Amino acid sequence: xxxxxxxxxxxxxxxxxxxxxxxxxxxxxxxxxxxxxxxxxxxxxxxxxxxxxxxxxxxxxxxxxxxxxxxxxxxxxxxxxxxxxxxxxxxxxxxxxxxxxxxxxxxxxxxxxxxxxxxxxxxxxxxxxxxxxxxxxxxxxxxxxxxxxxxxxxxxxxxxxxxxxxxxxxxxxxxxxxxxxxxxxxxxxxxxxxxxxxxxxxxxxxxxxxxxxxxxxxxxx
Ligand code: HMH
Numbered sequence: 001x002x003x004x005x006x007x008x009x010x011x012x013x014x015x016x017x018x019x020x021x022x023x024x025x026x027x028x029x030x031x032x033x034x035x036x037x038x039x040x041x042x043x044x045x046x047x048x049x050x051x052x053x054x055x056x057x058x059x060x061x062x063x064x065x066x067x068x069x070x071x072x073x074x075x076x077x078x079x080x081x082x083x084x085x086x087x088x089x090x091x092x093x094x095x096x097x098x099x100x101x102x103x104x105x106x107x108x109x110x111x112x113x114x115x116x117x118x119x120x121x122x123x124x125x126x127x128x129x130x131x132x133x134x135x136x137x138x139x140x141x142x143x144x145x146x147x148x149x150x151x152x153x154x155x156x157x158x159x160x161x162x163x164x165x166x167x168x169x170x171x172x173x174x175x176x177x178x179x180x181x182x183x184x185x186x187x188x189x190x191x192x193x194x195x196x197x198x199x200x201x202x203x204x205x206x207x208x209x210x211x212x213x214x215x216x217x218x219x220x221x
Contacts (some may be wrong), residue, residue: 005185007137010200017207022145024214030165031149033156036219040161043217045101046112048092050213051085053116054139058082061132062121068129077179082142084176091167111216115209122202130187134199136178138206143168144177 011018026043029035062078096103108116121127122135147169150157157165167173187197 005181006068006188006196007134007181007185010203014204014207017204017211021142021207021210021214024146024211024218026214026218027146027202029151029218030157030161031152031155033158035158035161038088039218040164041099041101044092044096044099045103045106046109046213046217048096048103049108050090050112050115051088051092053119055082055085055089056206057123058085058136061129061136063128064125064129064132072214074183077176078136080176081180088167088216095164109216111209111212116211118205118209128191128195128198130184130191130195131199131202133187133205134184135202137177137184138203139179139210140173140180142207142210143221144173148174 026035026039030040033104058078058081062075062082065074065078093103097100122132147165147167149155149169150161151169188196191199
């Protein structure tokens with residue numbers, strides 16, 4: 001059966017916040033079909049900005065992996081993640097033109113700015129690989145679990161939003177998230193207690209930023 005690692009333990013320990021990020025009212029509104037399309041468009045424009053900031057963060061994780069990793073397959077997993085971000089940026093451009101969402105001169109909302117600043121701080125070479133890979137896992141997993149929920153049997157996701165949900169909710173993306181989880185667990189297991197504390201706190205910060213991002217998309221401040 002599945003071996004339970006530190007990541008699974010933290011997800012259980014902080015299940016209230018984890019569920020807050022992966023079952024947010026914005027996601028539930030996509031799933032039940034009641035989503036306000038102006039909210040969806042706001043999310044689309046803001047997430048494009050976020051993803052462009054996410055690329056250098058993932059590149060910094062790749063650099064850490066290349067220096068510290070004892071398993072050459074880690075690099076392939078992260079490199080695959082970077083490659084799919086290349087597709088993702090192209091997808092955002094075509095999706096935005098479909099929805100008439102301008103991608104230039106986007107006013108970046110406060111929650112998005114805060115999230116991007118948080119990522120920027122984590123790009124420092126001083127940040128431990130275990131912390132960085134845990135962060136990367138958490139960011140991808142929130143989207144995977146959120147959008148997969150909108151594709152489950154019984155969901156009433158509007159057809160025009162299916163493609164968005166598929167992008168992060170598909171099984172291959174789920175498999176990729178499990179690979180990141182396996183890498184994170186492996187490094188957390190050999191981390192010092194200080195690094196473990198830092199990784200756990202950073203995981204919680206990701207969940208909070210994700211909730212704020214959904215709140216912003218839904219039309220909060
Ligand atoms: C805010 N979190 C946010 N945007 C994303 N695209 C992802 C996670 C997953 O890549």
